C-alpha cells in the first residue's frame with residue numbers, strides 16, 4: 001500500500017471495498033430504465049420535474065435545488081446563511097459539513113448526547129442531540145449568531161446511529177423557542193426512518209415513508225447526498241421552505257453547479273435519483289439493508305472485537321482506541337488498523353478518528369485528539385453477498401487477534417482542510 005490514506009489506493013488493488021457507502025451501490029433495473037428516459041433539456045426538463053415532485057412528496061419542502069452531491073448543497077446553503085463568527089450546532093457534523101461551516105469562518109459545534117460518544121453504551125438512539133446542551137449553546141452564543149440548527153440522520157460520524165422522532169420534536173421545540181431554523185443533513189433519512197419504525201414506540205405500524213414525512217415536517221430544509229439513500233451513483237439536493245434563501249442559493253448554484261433545473265447533474269441522473277428515493281423506502285429493502293450491517297457487527301463483536309454498539313445503519317465502526325490502547329491518538333490508531341486490514345485481506349475501510357477530526361496544534365505539537373478513534377467499514381448498498389461479509393469478518397478477527405503487533409503512524413504531508421482525503425503517512429520508527 002502506498003503511504004497515503006486508503007483513498008490513495010487504486011480500486012483494482014482492493015478486494016472488499018468498504019471505504020464508503022457513498023455512490024458505490026448498485027442501481028436497480030428501474031433506475032437504469034429511468035436513465036434511458038432522461039430528458040437532457042438544458043432548462044425545465046421533464047426529468048427535473050419528476051425529481052422535484054418525488055423530493056417534495058417525501059420532504060414536504062417547497063424549494064428543491066438539485067446539486068451534484070451533498071457537499072455542494074452544504075456549500076451553497078452555508079454561503080447564503082452562515083457568516084464569520086456564527087456557530088452551527090449539529091448532533092455531529094460530517095467532515096464535509098464541518099469543513100464547509102468552518103470555511104465560512106463559523107464554528108461547527110457537535111452536541112450529540114454523551115452516550116453517543118461512548119462506543120460501548122447500547123442505546124436505541126445514540127445519534128440524538130443533547131437538547132440541554134443546545135439550549136446552553138444558544139444562551140451562551142446568542143440566537144443571532146446561530147443561523148440554523150442541524151440534525152444529521154443517521155449520525156454518520158457518530159457511528160451511523162439514528163435520531164429518534166422524540167428527539168427531532170424536542171430539537172424543533174428548542175428551535176421554536178429561539179426562532180431558529182432546523183435543517184436536516186438527510187443523507188440516510190430512510191435508514192433513520194427504519195430504526196424509528198423498529199425501535200420507537202408508536203411507529204411500528206407506520207411505513208418508512210410516513211415516518212420520513214413526519215420527520216421532515218419538523219424541519220425547515222435539508223441537505224442531501226443522493227449517493228446514499230438516493231441509491232444513485234451521483235447527485236444531491238438542497239430543499240428549503242425559505243424562499244429568500246432559495247433565491248440566493250439558486251443564484252450561487254448558477255455560478256458553481258449549473259442551471260437550477262439540473263444543478264450539475266445530467267437529466268438521467270435526476271431520473272435515477274427520483275426512482276432511488278422511492279425504492280429506498282421499500283420495507284423489504286430496508287429490513288435486509290439494516291440486517292446485513294448488523295450481521296457483520298454480530299460476527300466481529302461475537303469474536304471479541306470492540307465496535308460501536310449497537311450496529312450503525314450503513315456501517316460497522318471498529319473501536320480502534322479500545323483495540324489498540326498502546327497507540328496514542330496522535331499516532332493515529334485507527335489509521336494503523338485501517339492499513340492492517342488492507343494489508344491482511346485487501347479490505348479497505350476508512351479512519352474516522354484523529355486524522356479526520358483531530359485538530360492541529362498551531363505550535364506543531366501533537367494533534368488534539370478526536371472524540372473517538374474508529375475504523376468505519378461502510379457497506380455499499382445492494383453490492384455484497386453474505387460470503388463477502390463473512391470474509392470481511394474473518395479478516396477483522398484475524399487482525400484483532402494480533403493487534404499488539406500494530407504500531408502508530410506519523411503524517412508526512414497534509415492539506416489545510418479535509419486532510420484525511422490526501423495526507424501521507426510513514427510508520428513510527
Ligand SMILES: Cc1ncc(COP(=O)(O)O)c(C=O)c1O
Nearest residue numbers: 022069070071094096156187225
Ligand atoms: C452525513 C453526511 N453528510 C454529508 C455528506 C456529503 O455528501 P457528498 O459526499 O455527496 O458530498 C456525507 C457523505 O458521506 C455524509 O455522510
